[in-house]
Amino acid sequence: MKRKRTEPYTRLTQPMVRDGGQLRPASWEEALDRAAEGFRRNVGAHGPDAFGMLSCARATNEMNYVAQKFARVVIGTNNVDSCNRTCHAPSVAGLAAAFDSGGGTSSYEEVENTDVIVMWGSNAREAHPIFFQHVLKGVHNGAKLFVVDPRRTVSAAWGDRWLPLRVGTDIPLASAVAREIIHSGLANRAFIEKATERYEAFAAAVEPWTLEAAEKETGVPVDLIRELAHAYATADRAQLVWTLGITEHHVGTENVMALINLALLTGHVGRYGSGLSPMRGQNNVQGGGDMGAIPNRLPGFQDIKSADVRQKFEQAWGVSIRPEYGLTLTQMCEAMDNGQLKTIYAIGENPMQSEPDTIHMFKRLSNLDHFVVQDIFLTKTAQLADVVLPAAASWCETDGTFVNSERRVQRVRKAIEPPQGARDDIDIMCEIARRLDRDWNYQSSEQVWDEVRSLAPVLAGISYPRLEELGGIQWPCYTEDTLEPPYLHSRLWEDDPDKRGRLAPFQVTPHRPPADELSADFPIRLTTGRRLDSYNTGVQSGGFASPLRYSECIDVSPEDAVELGVEEEELVRISSRRASIVAPIRIDTGLRAGLAFMSYHDPDLVDTNALTIEATCPIAGTAEYKATAICVEKLTLDERAEHQAAFDVGIVLTANAR
Numbered sequence: 001m002k003r004k005r006t007e008p009y010t011r012l013t014q015p016m017v018r019d020g021g022q023l024r025p026a027s028w029e030e031a032l033d034r035a036a037e038g039f040r041r042n043v044g045a046h047g048p049d050a051f052g053m054l055s056c057a058r059a060t061n062e063m064n065y066v067a068q069k070f071a072r073v074v075i076g077t078n079n080v081d082s083c084n085r086t087c088h089a090p091s092v093a094g095l096a097a098a099f100d101s102g103g104g105t106s107s108y109e110e111v112e113n114t115d116v117i118v119m120w121g122s123n124a125r126e127a128h129p130i131f132f133q134h135v136l137k138g139v140h141n142g143a144k145l146f147v148v149d150p151r152r153t154v155s156a157a158w159g160d161r162w163l164p165l166r167v168g169t170d171i172p173l174a175s176a177v178a179r180e181i182i183h184s185g186l187a188n189r190a191f192i193e194k195a196t197e198r199y200e201a202f203a204a205a206v207e208p209w210t211l212e213a214a215e216k217e218t219g220v221p222v223d224l225i226r227e228l229a230h231a232y233a234t235a236d237r238a239q240l241v242w243t244l245g246i247t248e249h250h251v252g253t254e255n256v257m258a259l260i261n262l263a264l265l266t267g268h269v270g271r272y273g274s275g276l277s278p279m280r281g282q283n284n285v286q287g288g289g290d291m292g293a294i295p296n297r298l299p300g301f302q303d304i305k306s307a308d309v310r311q312k313f314e315q316a317w318g319v320s321i322r323p324e325y326g327l328t329l330t331q332m333c334e335a336m337d338n339g340q341l342k343t344i345y346a347i348g349e350n351p352m353q354s355e356p357d358t359i360h361m362f363k364r365l366s367n368l369d370h371f372v373v374q375d376i377f378l379t380k381t382a383q384l385a386d387v388v389l390p391a392a393a394s395w396c397e398t399d400g401t402f403v404n405s406e407r408r409v410q411r412v413r414k415a416i417e418p419p420q421g422a423r424d425d426i427d428i429m430c431e432i433a434r435r436l437d438r439d440w441n442y443q444s445s446e447q448v449w450d451e452v453r454s455l456a457p458v459l460a461g462i463s464y465p466r467l468e469e470l471g472g473i474q475w476p477c478y479t480e481d482t483l484e485p486p487y488l489h490s491r492l493w494e495d496d497p498d499k500r501g502r503l504a505p506f507q508v509t510p511h512r513p514p515a516d517e518l519s520a521d522f523p524i525r526l527t528t529g530r531r532l533d534s535y536n537t538g539v540q541s542g543g544f545a546s547p548l549r550y551s552e553c554i555d556v557s558p559e560d561a562v563e564l565g566v567e568e569e570e571l572v573r574i575s576s577r578r579a580s581i582v583a584p585i586r587i588d589t590g591l592r593a594g595l596a597f598m599s600y601h602d603p604d605l606v607d608t609n610a611l612t613i614e615a616t617c618p619i620a621g622t623a624e625y626k627a628t629a630i631c632v633e634k635l636t637l638d639e640r641a642e643h644q645a646a647f648d649v650g651i652v653l654t655a656n657a658r
C-alpha cells in the first residue's frame, strides 16, 4: 500500500523561546515578555521602521485589523503586509490604477448569467472549486468558456476552447486580441469616449501585434486568437477571470492591466454580467487587505497619503500616523538584506517555504535580531524564531468575519474548542501591546468589527446582526438600511459627467519576457502552482494521506520524458541557477515539450522554492514563481539508491487525478 510519507505537523500548544541557539519550552508569561522586550529593544535602538509585521490571510478580519493596528499604533510603522504580496498584489494595483479600487468588479452570480467566460491563467477546477461550480452553471446556461493556460489543465478540459500560450507571453496575446477587436471595428467607441482615456496611445502600442506576430511569440494559433477576440467583443455580457498565471510574473501588474484594457475596449465592466474577477487565493486575503494589513492603505482601502483619512484614524487611535507607505513583504526582504529591518512579528505566514529562493530566505530570517512567530503549527519558519507563540484562532476555533473574492463579508463561528495551551491570536497581540504600554483589551470579535466599520465607510452598513439576518453582505455597504448592486463601477455608464467621476485610463503594457532566461544549460521552462489535494506550503494539509498523490513530483511532457530517457516515478535531479533538488517524474500529456510543472505543497521532501527566482514585479512586488529556467537530469544508479529511501513509498497517482 502506498501512503504519504510526510509526517503531519502537530498543533502547537506550548510557547517556546530560544536559548543558547535552541528553542525550549517556556511559560506564556516568559514568552510574551521576551516577545515584547525584543520589540522594545529594537525599536528603541533603530526606530519603528526596523520592525515588520506579517499578518495572516487565513485568519479573520478582526485579527487582521488588530495586527495592522499593532504595527501602526504600538510600534508606529506602516511596515505591515501578508501573502497577498506573493499572490494578487498585481491585481489590486492594476484595478486601482484603472478604477481607484482594488476589488474584483463582479459577483459569482453574474458568472452564471453571462455569455462568454474567459479564464486567463486560472485553474479554478483545482484551486477555486466552489467558484468553478458557478462557472459550470454559466456554461450550462449557454456561456462559452475560453481557458488561456500553458497547460491543458482539468479546467481547460472543461473549456470550449483552450489557448495554449507559452509561459510569460500574456501581453502579446492580449495585445493581439485588442488589435483584432480594433481592426474588426468591434471596439465599443461610445464607451471608450464616455468613460476612458489614453485610448490613442494604447491603440498605437498594440498595433505591432498582428495575429501572426502573436502566434509566433505565444504559440497560440491565429484562428484561436481571432475567435477569442470576436467572441469577447461581440458578446452582450462577458466575464474576464484571472489568477496567478497572470500575476506571478515580473510583469504581473502589466499583465493585469493588459486584461483590464480588453474590458475598457469593449465596455465589459460596470454592468450586470460583465466584469473583471481576480479570484483571490487564501480564504481571507481580500479581507486582510480590506482591514489595512497592507503597507499603503488604512482599513476600508483608504489611502494613507490622504491627510483627511489619517486625521480620522489619528483621532480614533490617539496616535499620529506616518504619511509614507510602509514596506511591502518584498521590500522587507531587501531591508533585511541591507540590515535596516531587524525584527519581524510573523502571524500565520510561512515565508521560509513560500518565498522564492529558499536558501536566500533562510539567511535573512536567521540573521534577524529578534524574530517572533505566532502560528498554529511549528513550521520551518517558526523553527527559526526567537519566540514561538501557539495561536488558537484557526477558522473553526474563533468568531469573526471573512471577505471572499466577490467582496462578500461573511460570519465564521467558533465550532470547536482550540487545543489546550494555545491562545487566541487577538488576545496574544493585546498581551504584547499591554507590555508595550498600550492598554488594549477586546472583549469580543464584534467589538473589533464595530470599531472597523466606524472607521471604514465601505463597511459601515455591515453589522453582526445584519450578517446574521442576510447571511453575507458585499461591500461597499454604506448604511445599515441599504444594499449596493452586486457589481462595481456602474458610474462609468452614467450620462452625467459629474456622476461618472474619474475616467478609467488605458495602460500601455510593453512585452518583457521572463527574467530567468532559457539557455543551453537551463532549457526547460518550469512553472509552479497548485494541485487539488494540497494547500500552499503543506502545513495544514501535509499530513493527510491523499488518494491522488503521495509526494511532490515534477510533471514533464511525454516528449521530454523520452528525450531524457526517464520513466514515470523515476527520481531525477532538477537544477535552476540557484539550487538543485531531487524529485520523482510524473508524465503529463497536458504539457508540451519544454514545459514542466511542480507544486510547492511538500517542501519537507521537495523544496520547489529553492529553485524559483526572486525577480519581482516592480509595481506590486510579486515574484515570478511562474517562470523558472531549469534543467532535468537522470540520476546515476548510486545517486538513485542514495535518494530512494526518502521516497520509498512511491508517488504515482491515478489517471486524470492531477
Ligand SMILES: Nc1nc2c(c(=O)[nH]1)N[C@H]1C(S)=C(S)[C@@H](COP(=O)(O)OP(=O)(O)OC[C@H]3O[C@@H](n4cnc5c(=O)[nH]c(N)nc54)[C@H](O)[C@@H]3O)O[C@H]1N2
Pocket (backbone or CB within 6 Å): 087, 120, 121, 122, 123, 124, 126, 127, 128, 148, 149, 150, 151, 153, 165, 166, 167, 168, 169, 170, 243, 244, 245, 246, 280, 281, 282, 527, 528, 529, 530, 531, 532, 533, 534, 535, 536, 626
Ligand atoms: N487545492 C488548492 N486550492 C488552492 C490553493 C492550494 O494550495 N491548493 N491555494 C490558494 C491560493 S493561495 C491561491 S493564490 C489560488 C491560486 O489559484 P490559481 O492561480 O488558479 O493556481 P495556480 O496553479 O498557481 O496557477 C494557475 C494556472 O496558471 C497557469 N500559468 C502558468 N504560467 C502562466 C502564464 O505565463 N500565463 C498564463 N495565462 N497562465 C499561466 C498554470 O499552468 C496554472 O494552471 O489557489 C487557492 N486555492
Ligand SMILES: Nc1nc2c(c(=O)[nH]1)N[C@H]1C(S)=C(S)[C@@H](COP(=O)(O)OP(=O)(O)OC[C@H]3O[C@@H](n4cnc5c(=O)[nH]c(N)nc54)[C@H](O)[C@@H]3O)O[C@H]1N2
Pocket (backbone or CB within 6 Å): 056, 058, 059, 060, 083, 084, 086, 087, 088, 244, 248, 281, 282, 347, 348, 349, 350, 351, 353, 354, 355, 374, 375, 376, 377, 379, 391, 392, 393, 394, 395, 425, 528, 529, 530, 535, 536, 537, 538, 539, 540, 599, 600, 608, 609, 612, 625
Ligand atoms: N513556487 C511557488 N511558491 C508560491 C506560490 C506559487 O504559486 N508557486 N504561491 C504563493 C502564494 S499565492 C501564496 S498565498 C503563498 C502562501 O504562503 P504562506 O501564507 O506563507 O503559506 P501557507 O501554507 O498558506 O501558510 C500559512 C500559515 O498560516 C498558519 N495559520 C493558518 N491559520 C492560522 C490562524 O488562524 N492563526 C495563525 N496565527 N496562523 C494560522 C498555518 O499554520 C501556516 O503555517 O505562497 C506563495 N508561494
Ligand SMILES: [Mo]
Pocket (backbone or CB within 6 Å): 083, 086, 087, 088, 280, 281, 282
Ligand atoms: Mo495566494
